[in-house]
Amino acid sequence: MLSVQNIRKEYSTVVAVDDVSFEVKPGEIFGLLGPNGAGKTTTIRMILDIIKPDRGKILFNGKVIDEEIRNKIGYLPEERGLYRKNKLINTIIYFATLKGLSQSEARKRAYNLLKRLDLLSYAERKVEELSKGNQQKVQFIISIIHDPQIVILDEPFSGLDPVNQIVLKDLFMEMKDNGKAIIFSTHMMEQAEKLSDKICLINQGKVVLNGTLSEVKSKFGQNHIHLEFDGDASFLKTLEGIDKLLLYENYAEFEVKDHQDIDKIFPVILQGLRIKKYEVVEPSLHSIFLQLVGGEKLTRTESR
Numbered sequence: 001m002l003s004v005q006n007i008r009k010e011y012s013t014v015v016a017v018d019d020v021s022f023e024v025k026p027g028e029i030f031g032l033l034g035p036n037g038a039g040k041t042t043t044i045r046m047i048l049d050i051i052k053p054d055r056g057k058i059l060f061n062g063k064v065i066d067e068e069i070r071n072k073i074g075y076l077p078e079e080r081g082l083y084r085k086n087k088l089i090n091t092i093i094y095f096a097t098l099k100g101l102s103q104s105e106a107r108k109r110a111y112n113l114l115k116r117l118d119l120l121s122y123a124e125r126k127v128e129e130l131s132k133g134n135q136q137k138v139q140f141i142i143s144i145i146h147d148p149q150i151v152i153l154d155e156p157f158s159g160l161d162p163v164n165q166i167v168l169k170d171l172f173m174e175m176k177d178n179g180k181a182i183i184f185s186t187h188m189m190e191q192a193e194k195l196s197d198k199i200c201l202i203n204q205g206k207v208v209l210n211g212t213l214s215e216v217k218s219k220f221g222q223n224h225i226h227l228e229f230d231g232d233a234s235f236l237k238t239l240e241g242i243d244k245l246l247l248y249e250n251y252a253e254f255e256v257k258d259h260q261d262i263d264k265i266f267p268v269i270l271q272g273l274r275i276k277k278y279e280v281v282e283p284s285l286h287s288i289f290l291q292l293v294g295g296e297k298l299t300r301t302e303s304r
Contacts (some may be wrong), residue, residue: 084138
């Protein structure tokens with residue numbers, strides 16, 4: 001459906017995007033990931049035809065994106081762009097008509113989505129009276145009300161509590177089941193890992209990782225340990241055989257250099273900590289992200 005081919009965008013002092021390529025198919029959730037300043041938003045703006053790439057192509061079903069195709073795309077920006085003094089229902093209807101819906105159809109869809117997202121009681125209230133989380137839900141409604149074929153969501157979970165995150169995830173899965181292509185950019189690696197069929201990790205404008213989640217994880221080994229505990233685990237920082245340690249208050253994730261070292265390490269850990277949970281698993285997307293873009297210090301140990 002969407003094909004991004006070797007795109008590049010250069011400004012006077014920086015190359016924002018450098019030879020980025022990926023494909024998103026119908027019924028896929030695609031995670032576009034990377035640290036701040038990696039080039040994600042620039043890539044999204046080129047897909048939306050807000051800015052033009054200096055080189056490369058972006059095709060939708062084999063065609064260059066034009067006005068007709070733009071109306072098949074839904075976009076939720078990271079920055080809120082709502083008219084704060086307008087009533088909620090009027091704001092949604094206005095944006096829906098810009099995408100070609102009639103007033104009557106826009107109103108019908110708006111009320112259905114407001115009900116689904118528990119916002120119906122706010123329909124006649126001004127946007128500025130809503131919480132940040134509810135404003136985020138309104139922007140999400142605006143991004144999907146015209147039934148787009150591609151939905152691009154920049155930090156969609158920003159400001160949402162856990163309950164509303166679940167509501168949004170359910171809508172993600174419905175859109176996926178209906179054949180929509182979903183691209184979402186996020187700093188929340190746990191959300192990306194749970195939702196994404198494929199990911200593309202960008203750093204300093206370049207693709208450093210691209211593929212299905214299983215393909216990505218298979219490149220980073222299998223000897224990863226997830227550990228939940230009570231006690232002082234600072235000794236793990238110097239324990240021989242442990243690598244790429246992520247250490248938190250009562251949780252640790254690390255890689256064992258040699259599979260045989262697991263049997264040597266575990267008794268030592270048992271002596272120093274009360275273990276709640278111990279798993280040998282694939283590396284998390286969070287640990288892969290830090291390993292690739294977090295720098296040497298974060299790659300070795302992250303403490304909070």
